[in-house]
Amino acid sequence: MTRRFGLSLEAVLKTLAVAACYYVAGRLGLLGRLTVEGVIVTPIWPPTGVALAALLVYGTVVWPGIAIGSFLLIASLATPQLSTLVTVAGNTVAPLCAFLLLRRAGFRVGISRLRDGLALVFLGGLGAMLISATAGVGLQVVTGRLDTAEFWSVWLAWWVGDAMGVLLVTPLLLVLVGATGPLRLRRWKEMLVLALTTLIVVPLSVLGELSLLFLVFPLLIWVALRFQLAGSMLCALFASVLTTFEASTQQGAFLNLSAIEVMTKLQAFNGACALTALLLSAMVAEQRALRRSVQNACRELAEVLEHLAAGETPPDLPADPRADDSTRAADRPRDV
Template identity: 70%
Template sequence: MACVLVFRRPRWSLDLVLKALAVAVCYYVAGRLGLMGQLVIEGVIVTPVWPPTGLALAALLVFGVGVWPGIALGSLLVIASLTTPQLPTLITVAGNTAAPLCACLLLHRVGFRLDVSRLRDGIALVFLGGLGAMAISATAGVAPQVWTGGLSPGQFWSVWLAWWVGDAMGVLLVTPLLLVLSLGAGRFPRRRWKEAVCLGLAALVIVPVAVLSPTSMLFLVFPLLIWAALRFQLAGSMLCALVASVLTTYAANTRVGAFSGLSGIEIMVKLQAFNGAAALTALLLSSLVTEQRATRRSVQSACNELAVLLEHLAVGENPADPSAPSVRDVDEARKPTTRHFPRT
């Protein structure tokens, strides 16, 4: 049964306050981790992937909109760890809180499922949750710096684009993985553990070679993403995409491998292009595979029901009769029986 996002009016309680505080702590930790991969664009610190936005959206989808104060508190703590909070800081905090809130409400409007089991869920997460709503946080973060003179008007769009893409990548890479883990849908049959180990070993070998090689070989990552999406759906593909993004961001910060000899703008463009392509491939392909498998199971179930109905009609029975055999009874009757004869 698919899990559908349900919008509830928040009711303040001790449990909700504790959840909000937990979200604030996780937001701060994710922010500090995200700052480890920071880049300087036009004199402003930006991050190619900003994990707190993905964590904030996942928290709102799972716990409800009542945990929004935790997002605001976590955002304020992250900014306070970098500089002294001022009036523009409050605008940035408001934008960082409003963006995931708007994303949550938009996803609720289109009937988003938390397990991202349909292609439409993946598309909604990309365009509504990531690209659409994150324009709010980018605008609220860059505009105050232009108003206060920290940035010139000519620098607005370059910094805004870097900020917007970083927030969107946080949603596309972090939110699906957290949703899958929260629903416990990341489990796979035990018979596939050998294949999972092979996929992990292949990722540990291929991803560093593709990223750290002096020759640009980032395309080698995409066969791994396709393999993970086809066999392990969202959990496997998003985990591979996140690992590849982290290692690629490290290579971009140290200017090695595929990013050696590039300027700051070129590094940002190349890194964001790779992160975006990897996230879209993993998210949309895995949601498409999950939807097709669910459709196949539904069709198989309908075929079984139709076969039982036809058998009932062939022998003149009423399918609505409670005494009529069920699908399970017919399946058991179809199984071959083995007779044992005594030895003479």
């Protein structure tokens, strides 16, 4: 009885924590909102990343926290109505479907394989977020707040924003909770140089009137090769957030562009950053794991050869079964 109550209390606390994190992430995401066809959209919607990370770490037991956080977030912006339940349902079902699809595909939270990165992109991000985008924008059309001719432009912006939340926020949260393994700070000098370079190159690329956004990608490649997921996703998120805020004011690389052009350029940049950081980090991690396994196999083989050369039985190999048979035969009593 006590154990069951303890587990229930733990589940309630996790659910409330997920709801709080979802709400805070939503408020932060709204700081970089844009207007497309009169509808407010966010190029990066962090709550989707928070929701999927919570499901990957804690399981489906915390799904009510996603619904509660979504409802509180909508209630903070407008008076809740019956149609609000449709948006809440879409925001809850989409991460749940992403979690189930990833689990079916054998996804590992460490994202240590290229197939894990591809699964997160196409199943968790681009695939499952079709649900939330369709439910949210479809509701706008049904209630008459959005014209049918404007459906696809708003739907595309909504869908990409939800997907970017998964691709940029979920991996970083998995790193922070230790699901991808312990953080190693042995190369702290290189990390310091890289951090200073990031703080200089990214603002220079984004804030300048010239379109120099391409300068971010060599930096992302460097980080992914040296520090894998932890460094590359942090760098990609910093670049995407800074670019989003610059696009919301239509300054720098987004000067004199229409709303559709701003959204197209911004989403293409954010998507390229997320894919470069995520897939390259997963590929490097997989190659390093393969190299370590080959090195371990070679080390074990060398030890076996040393024992064989010395005429000894290797410790991991069984002794000669014929010797055991002869010994047992010698120990058996003979008939007189």
